[in-house]
Amino acid sequence: MNVLFIGDIVGPDATAYVAHRVPELRQQYALDLVIANGENCAVSAATPWQGFGMSTGLVELLLQNGVDIITSGNHGWDGPEAQIVHQHPQVLRPFNMPDGTAGKGIIHLNIAGEDVTVLNLGGKTALDEALPVYPAWLSAELRGNVIVDFHSDAAWEKMIFATAIDGKAAAVLGTHTHEPTIPMYILPGGTAYVTDVGMTSPTGSPGGFPLIHFATKYKGEDFSALPPYQMSTGEIILGAVRLRIEDGRTLDIERIY
Numbered sequence: 001m002n003v004l005f006i007g008d009i010v011g012p013d014a015t016a017y018v019a020h021r022v023p024e025l026r027q028q029y030a031l032d033l034v035i036a037n038g039e040n041c042a043v044s045a046a047t048p049w050q051g052f053g054m055s056t057g058l059v060e061l062l063l064q065n066g067v068d069i070i071t072s073g074n075h076g077w078d079g080p081e082a083q084i085v086h087q088h089p090q091v092l093r094p095f096n097m098p099d100g101t102a103g104k105g106i107i108h109l110n111i112a113g114e115d116v117t118v119l120n121l122g123g124k125t126a127l128d129e130a131l132p133v134y135p136a137w138l139s140a141e142l143r144g145n146v147i148v149d150f151h152s153d154a155a156w157e158k159m160i161f162a163t164a165i166d167g168k169a170a171a172v173l174g175t176h177t178h179e180p181t182i183p184m185y186i187l188p189g190g191t192a193y194v195t196d197v198g199m200t201s202p203t204g205s206p207g208g209f210p211l212i213h214f215a216t217k218y219k220g221e222d223f224s225a226l227p228p229y230q231m232s233t234g235e236i237i238l239g240a241v242r243l244r245i246e247d248g249r250t251l252d253i254e255r256i257y
């Protein structure tokens, strides 16, 4: 089966761009499954709560235009619609969260007769509340072709995890940093591994928006008086990988720009 995995979508314009491109990509690459990390799809200068999360409207826009599953991360719960968004059957959040956290972290699908599991994990460097990843992985019910979105800051954590579970997942695909990493691997057991798929976002600043609020806070200064976040204004780029998966192993992987 052919799978497209789209890294962190940053902002409504990038969301609209994905919605516009996915139908064409589905045809071009004969895609069976499209997964997109949407944790930041609603970030916008116009977002009244100045959060980074997801909205029901943008999630629906993605799902109506050929995205099958939306994964998430530390920002998934930002914003006033977080509870409703996480009730959606096609929306995931990191699996390794404490009991009582809104949403779910795993989904089982059957696509053209093949079982597929999409599992969303989160590292502690991205989510303070996250529980240890490996025990959570062991507790997950895995069926068929297993595709993992590992949302974490820590490259080594993702690399070691992928090596530890090589052969038990078809792919471990990193998200969260928004910065695409160059090498892509197929480990000896058949697990594809990418440290970070990279952002789908307007270009012009690291992360998809000028980081002045982060930098001000970093310097120990008050950032509350700064104007709301502004999105970058450059051309929108797609951060995505396409995988060909058979019998739980990835046969080949390529970047799609």
Ligand SMILES: [Fe+2]
Residues within 6 Å of the ligand: 008, 039, 040, 073, 075, 176, 177, 178
């Ligand atoms: Fe993100």
Ligand SMILES: [Fe+2]
Residues within 6 Å of the ligand: 039, 073, 074, 075, 126, 151, 175, 176, 177
């Ligand atoms: Fe994140």
